[in-house]
Amino acid sequence: MNRFLQVAWLVVWKDLRVEARSKEMLFTTLFFAISIVLVFSFGFVRAGQAVEGAAAGILWIAMAFSGTLALGRAFERERYHDALRGLLLAPVDRPAIYLGKLVGLLLLLSLVETVVAVLVAFLFGVPFFRHGWWLFLMLSLGTVGFASVGTLFSAMLVRTRSRTVLLPVLLYPVTIPVLIMGVSGTTALVQAEPDLAMARLWISLLFFFDTVFLTLALWTFEPVMTE
């Protein structure tokens, strides 16, 4: 296997194993996402009928807020016992560490999003799975965009004292386009007359955003992590 991918896989393996033992991020992220959906369902569903367009917004808000929680914890494990320096001292391409952290987060978030999507579909009575593959693609691309920026910012802030406050302050202005594209694309899919052409356009834009920010993050990770 290519050494770059091998290192990324090692980091993913390590993160998954740590998460399987602690279940810390999974439970907190899932609990938070479910809470958001439940609270909004009381506000936006009247007599079994949801406000039009609310479901898509709530799905993406739950993804963004719970994702921020997970991103905030992403490099905490590396910070404890200074394991981050152990990683940085290893003779590896440092962007491979970034990729490993990102993939680990994506796996966690995809699990949370699956539960959230089912819950939103159930509580808001929206046909999310009428075009299931489209929704899957939309959520996947949106999550990659959100997490690729978030993982980089999380790494940047790992040595700062006020990282928990700074992360959302930095993250949301940059990722607002992802959320808007995600909400608009999802709305196009779940409305009474699905607009697949519009959904395709948003998916293309999400793909473009992902390509740009993933490239930038891989490019800047090494200098960002050098003291």
Next chain:
Amino acid sequence: MVSLGDVDFERVTVSDVSRFYGRRRALSRVNFECASGEIVGLLGPNGAGKSTLLSVLATLAEPSTGRVRYGAWSARAGGAKLRAKIGFLAHDLQLYPELSARENLEFFAGLYGLDRCEARADAALASAGLEFRADEVVEGFSRGMRQRLALERAMIHAPRLMLFDEPFTGLDEASCTALVDRLRHLRGDGRIVIVATHDLDVVDGVLDREILLTGGKLQVLRQSGTLRERYRAAVAKRRGNEQRVKPLQRNAQDQDSEDENGASR
């Protein structure tokens, strides 16, 4: 596997290295050299700049001015292949508490691109005396056990330059003796060993040379007496110099302010 054939070195040269954190100067024009088969002690009070110097030597921090050469290589030119020749046991142990001892070792062996990770992990566990707790998570280990495991983790790739930051913390007497033997073995093996420590009695007689850092500056230790005596004398001398300098500075400031007041009148 990582190809490590290209980068190797017999000597580390630190030339005029300073390191600033904002306006605070952690290291001030530090110069020294160490060669393979040598154990160099890095001594100094808390906040003297020892850990900063070790971070610079480990290529984890860049000097603000000056340079460090690893044989013919700089940290930037050597890159990942140079890092493969450096081992660093930091004060924080750089272990994952949720992973078992074996998993920690195998993970880092994998990162270093080593072959036979399992066999190497077994050998390292035996060396740390942890073979019977190999599959337990590190969270439940005592500080001494973690320290022994971290030591094996730092040396799993047989580095040329081995940096230790307070390696005796939490170790019992037997483990200290084992570590001292290990240091001697590394010296015999032609490694360059730099040890930052406050355990002067433990390393007395082990070090080939001592470097004293106070306030980010290098200072020379006198030759006679035990290591502790020499260290105390050097630190006292430094403090004495500071005490002498401070009143002079204060007098100069007072004089300046009087001049200014006089001028304004």
